[in-house]
Amino acid sequence: MDHFTYRDGVLCAEDVPLSQIAEAVGTPFYCYSTATLEHHYKVFADALSGLDATVCYAVKANPNIAVISTLARLGAGADVVSGGELKRAMAAGVPPEKIVFSGVGKTRDELAQAIASGVMQINVESEPELQALNDVAMEAGVKAPVALRINPDIDAKTHAKISTGKSENKFGIEWTRAHAVYSRAAKMPGIDITGVAVHIGSQLTDLQPFHDAFRRLRDLVAMLRADGLPIRRLDLGGGLGIPYDGEPTPGPAEYAAVVRDTVADLGCSLVFEPGRMIVGNAGVMVSRIIYVKEGATRTFLIIDAAMNDLMRPSLYDAYHAIVPVSEPAGNAPQKPVDVVGPVCETGDTFCRQRPMPPVAAGDLLALRTAGAYGAAMASTYNTRPLLPEVLVSGKAFSLVRKRVEVEDIIAMDRLPAWISPAG
Ligand SMILES: *Cc1c(COP(=O)(O)O)cnc(C)c1O
Numbered sequence: 001m002d003h004f005t006y007r008d009g010v011l012c013a014e015d016v017p018l019s020q021i022a023e024a025v026g027t028p029f030y031c032y033s034t035a036t037l038e039h040h041y042k043v044f045a046d047a048l049s050g051l052d053a054t055v056c057y058a059v060k061a062n063p064n065i066a067v068i069s070t071l072a073r074l075g076a077g078a079d080v081v082s083g084g085e086l087k088r089a090m091a092a093g094v095p096p097e098k099i100v101f102s103g104v105g106k107t108r109d110e111l112a113q114a115i116a117s118g119v120m121q122i123n124v125e126s127e128p129e130l131q132a133l134n135d136v137a138m139e140a141g142v143k144a145p146v147a148l149r150i151n152p153d154i155d156a157k158t159h160a161k162i163s164t165g166k167s168e169n170k171f172g173i174e175w176t177r178a179h180a181v182y183s184r185a186a187k188m189p190g191i192d193i194t195g196v197a198v199h200i201g202s203q204l205t206d207l208q209p210f211h212d213a214f215r216r217l218r219d220l221v222a223m224l225r226a227d228g229l230p231i232r233r234l235d236l237g238g239g240l241g242i243p244y245d246g247e248p249t250p251g252p253a254e255y256a257a258v259v260r261d262t263v264a265d266l267g268c269s270l271v272f273e274p275g276r277m278i279v280g281n282a283g284v285m286v287s288r289i290i291y292v293k294e295g296a297t298r299t300f301l302i303i304d305a306a307m308n309d310l311m312r313p314s315l316y317d318a319y320h321a322i323v324p325v326s327e328p329a330g331n332a333p334q335k336p337v338d339v340v341g342p343v344c345e346t347g348d349t350f351c352r353q354r355p356m357p358p359v360a361a362g363d364l365l366a367l368r369t370a371g372a373y374g375a376a377m378a379s380t381y382n383t384r385p386l387l388p389e390v391l392v393s394g395k396a397f398s399l400v401r402k403r404v405e406v407e408d409i410i411a412m413d414r415l416p417a418w419i420s421p422a423g
Pocket residue numbers: 058060061079081102103199201202203237238239240273274275276277372
C-alpha cells in the first residue's frame with residue numbers, strides 16, 4: 001500500500017503532483033510520502049502488538065533526518081551501523097535508549113561513541129570486537145550492554161549480495177561457537193550481556209528462513225540459560241521483503257506469526273530492525289527522458305537519472321516498476337524499451353525490453369519502490385550532482401536534502417603544492 005496514485009491524469013505523491021515537484025526542484029529527485037511511511041510503521045508495529053517489542057528502524061535503508069524523525073515521532077527506535085548513522089539518529093530525535101548499534105567492523109572510536117551516547121545495545125559480531133569493546137568500556141569505567149550477533153548458518157534464499165546468515169558470510173559469530181564466546185563474555189568486566197541478535201539477510205520473500213533462524217536462536221537461548229547466563233533480549237534483525245513487481249509477498253502479520261510461533265514465549269523483550277519494509281515503497285525516483293534513441297535492435301529511453309542515483313538495478317539486477325508521470329491512456333499500445341542512464345557503463349540500465357506505453361523526450365518517469373537503498377547509496381560518479389530529496393505530507397512538500405551541485409563536488413578536491421593551478 002502506498003500513496004502514489006494518478007489524479008486528474010498526473011501521478012501524485014499524496015496530494016502533490018510529481019510534475020509540480022519536478023518544476024520546483026528539477027530532475028532527477030527522490031520523493032517520499034509521509035502517509036506511506038507512517039502506514040508501514042504502524043502496520044509493522046501493530047502486527048507485533050501484545051509482544052514486548054521495540055521497532056528500531058534500520059537507518060541505512062534511508063538515512064534522511066526527515067525520514068528518521070517522521071518515524072521517531074511514532075515511537076520508532078533506530079538500528080545504526082556506523083558512528084555517522086548514530087549521529088544522524090540522535091540528530092533526528094531518536095532517544096539513545098532505543099538505538100541498537102550493529103555492524104561487522106565497528107572501530108574503537110565508534111564503540112567509545114556508542115558507549116558515551118548511552119545506546120540500548122551494541123551487537124558484537126566477533127571475538128576481537130568483543131575484546132575491543134571490553135577494553136573501551138573499562139577505560140570508560142562502564143559495562144557495555146551487549147548482544148552477540150549469531151550467524152545461524154541459514155540460507156535466506158535472497159540475492160547473494162544481501163544474504164548475511166550463511167557461515168561463509170562475514171557477519172556474526174558462528175552459532176556453533178556462540179556458547180564458548182558467551183562464556184568468555186560473561187567473565188569480562190566491561191561487558192553486560194543482554195541478549196542474542198540475528199539478521200540473516202535482506203529482501204526475504206520466504207518466511208521459512210526466518211522460522212529456521214528463530215528456532216535456532218531459541219535452542220541457543222535454552223542452552224545459555226541452562227549455563228546460568230541471563231538472556232533477556234532477542235534482536236531478530238530486519239530483512240522482511242517487499243513486492244517490487246506486484247507479486248504477493250508475506251506481510252508483517254505473517255512475519256509476526258512466525259515470531260509468535262518460535263520465540264514469543266521465552267520471556268525476552270524483542271527488538272526488530274526493519275528497513276526496506278518501512279521505507280521501500282514510500283519513495284519514488286523521478287527522472288526526465290532526455291532522448292528516445294531508436295537503436296538497430298531496440299528502443300532506448302535515455303533518462304537524466306543513472307546508476308549513481310539508484311544503484312539497485314546495476315548492483316542486484318533489481319526490478320523497479322517504471323511509469324510515466326502523465327497517466328497513459330488505458331488502451332495505449334505497449335512497446336518494449338530499455339530505460340538507461342547517461343553514465344558510461346553498460347550496467348547503467350534500469351530495465352531491458354520492458355513493455356511501456358508511448359513516451360517522448362521531455363516526459364517524466366517515476367521509478368517506484370525507490371525509498372529504500374536508493375538515495376542512501378547514491379554517489380557523484382561521473383561528477384553528476386547528488387540528487388535532492390523531497391518529503392510530501394498531504395498538500396505540502398518540502399526539500400529535505402538539497403541537490404549537491406557540481407561546484408560543491410569539485411570544491412572538495414585540492415591541488416598538491418607541487419602542481420600549480422592551471423592558468
Ligand atoms: C541492513 C540491516 C537491516 C535492515 O534490513 P532490511 O532488509 O532493510 O529490513 C537490519 N539489521 C541489520 C543488522 C542490517 O545490516
